[in-house]
Amino acid sequence: MSETQTAVRAVKPxxxxxxxxxxxxxxxxxxxxxxxxxxxxxxxxxxxxxxxVLMVIQSFSDYTVKNKVQGTLPNFVWFENYVDLFTKSDFPAVLVRSLALMVVLTVLIVVMGTLVAVLMTRLSRGWRILVSVGLLLAWAMPPLTATVVWGWIFDTQYGVVNWALNTITGTSDWTNHSWLLNPLSFFFVLTIIVVWQGIPFVAFTTYAGLGQVPSEVLEAASLDGANGFKRFRLVVFPYIRSIMTVVLVLQIIWNLRIFTQVYALQTRGGIAAETNVLGTYLFRQGVGEFGATAAIGVVMVILLLTLSWGYVRTTLKEEEL
Known part of the structure; x- marks a missing residue:
C-alpha cells in the first residue's frame, strides 16, 4: 500500500x-x-x-564541426535554426512527403495485416503453419537485405518485373525501364518493400488478439444475421481495440522513422532530392552542421510525441479505471 493510498484511507468517512x-x-x-x-x-x-537534453541545447546554437575541432564554444542563435529550417530549406516539402507516405504505409499495413490474421483463423492447421512460416521469413529478413532483393526484382536491365511486363504486353517497351528515377514509381517500389515486411507483425499480433474473442459471442451474432463485416466491426473489434491501438501507434512511429529502405533505393538510382524522407533528409544535411541537424531532430521528436499522445492518454485512462 502506497503513502497516497494510506492517506486516502485515513480520510474516508x-x-x-x-x-x-x-x-x-x-x-x-x-x-x-x-x-x-x-x-x-x-x-x-x-x-x-x-x-x-544535449540535442535541444544544440538546436539553439550554431554548433558546427569547426567548434568541435578547435574546442571553441558555439554561439546561441535561439530560434534561428528553426526559422531557417521552415523558410530557407526544403524541409516543409520533406515533412509533407513523409507524413503522406506514413499514412499510406500505415493504412496498407494495418488493413492487409488484419485481413491476413482473419484469414489465418479460417485456415486449417497445415495451411496456417505454412502461412506463418512465410510471414516469419518476410519478417526475419533484414530491411537492407530485403531492399537489395526487391531492387534486383525491379532492376532496369535484369529485373524480372520488366521481363514479365514485356512478355505480357508482347513488346519491348519496358526494356531498360527505370523504376527509381521517377519519384512516383520510386515510392511505389518502396511501398511494396515496407508493406511486405510490415504485414507479418500486424498479422501475428492481431491473430493473437482474435483468440480472445469468445466463440459463443460470434455464434450469437451470426444467428442474429450479422454478416462478416458487421461481426468484425461490432463484436470482434471491441475485444481487440486496445491491441489495434498499440499496433496503429507503433506503425505510425516506425513508418515515420523509415530510413534504411529509402536510402538503399536512393543509392540504386533514386534521386535523393525528390525522394528524401525525414530520416534520409537528416542524414544528408551538411556535414558537421550539428545545430541545424539538432533542430531537425527536435522537430521529429515533437512530431512523434504528438502522434503518439492519444495512445498515451488512452493507456493512462485505462490504468486509472
Missing part, C-alpha cells in the same frame, strides 16, 4: 486512521520500489535523457 506500523510499512515499500527502479532510471537518464 468511517475508516480507521492508519496506524504507525502501517505508515512505516508503506514508507518501506515505497523505498523498496524506488530502489528497484533506480538502476533502470539511471540507465534511461544516461542513454536517453542526456542525449535528448
Amino acid at each position: 468511517g475508516a480507521k486512521p492508519a496506524s504507525g506500523r502501517e505508515k512505516f510499512r508503506a514508507r518501506r515499500e515505497a523505498r523498496g520500489a524506488w530502489s528497484l527502479l533506480a538502476p533502470s532510471l539511471i540507465i534511461l537518464g544516461v542513454m536517453v535523457g542526456y542525449p535528448a
Whole structure:
C-alpha cells in the first residue's frame, strides 16, 4: 500500500486512521520500489535523457564541426535554426512527403495485416503453419537485405518485373525501364518493400488478439444475421481495440522513422532530392552542421510525441479505471 493510498484511507468517512506500523510499512515499500527502479532510471537518464537534453541545447546554437575541432564554444542563435529550417530549406516539402507516405504505409499495413490474421483463423492447421512460416521469413529478413532483393526484382536491365511486363504486353517497351528515377514509381517500389515486411507483425499480433474473442459471442451474432463485416466491426473489434491501438501507434512511429529502405533505393538510382524522407533528409544535411541537424531532430521528436499522445492518454485512462 502506497503513502497516497494510506492517506486516502485515513480520510474516508468511517475508516480507521492508519496506524504507525502501517505508515512505516508503506514508507518501506515505497523505498523498496524506488530502489528497484533506480538502476533502470539511471540507465534511461544516461542513454536517453542526456542525449535528448544535449540535442535541444544544440538546436539553439550554431554548433558546427569547426567548434568541435578547435574546442571553441558555439554561439546561441535561439530560434534561428528553426526559422531557417521552415523558410530557407526544403524541409516543409520533406515533412509533407513523409507524413503522406506514413499514412499510406500505415493504412496498407494495418488493413492487409488484419485481413491476413482473419484469414489465418479460417485456415486449417497445415495451411496456417505454412502461412506463418512465410510471414516469419518476410519478417526475419533484414530491411537492407530485403531492399537489395526487391531492387534486383525491379532492376532496369535484369529485373524480372520488366521481363514479365514485356512478355505480357508482347513488346519491348519496358526494356531498360527505370523504376527509381521517377519519384512516383520510386515510392511505389518502396511501398511494396515496407508493406511486405510490415504485414507479418500486424498479422501475428492481431491473430493473437482474435483468440480472445469468445466463440459463443460470434455464434450469437451470426444467428442474429450479422454478416462478416458487421461481426468484425461490432463484436470482434471491441475485444481487440486496445491491441489495434498499440499496433496503429507503433506503425505510425516506425513508418515515420523509415530510413534504411529509402536510402538503399536512393543509392540504386533514386534521386535523393525528390525522394528524401525525414530520416534520409537528416542524414544528408551538411556535414558537421550539428545545430541545424539538432533542430531537425527536435522537430521529429515533437512530431512523434504528438502522434503518439492519444495512445498515451488512452493507456493512462485505462490504468486509472
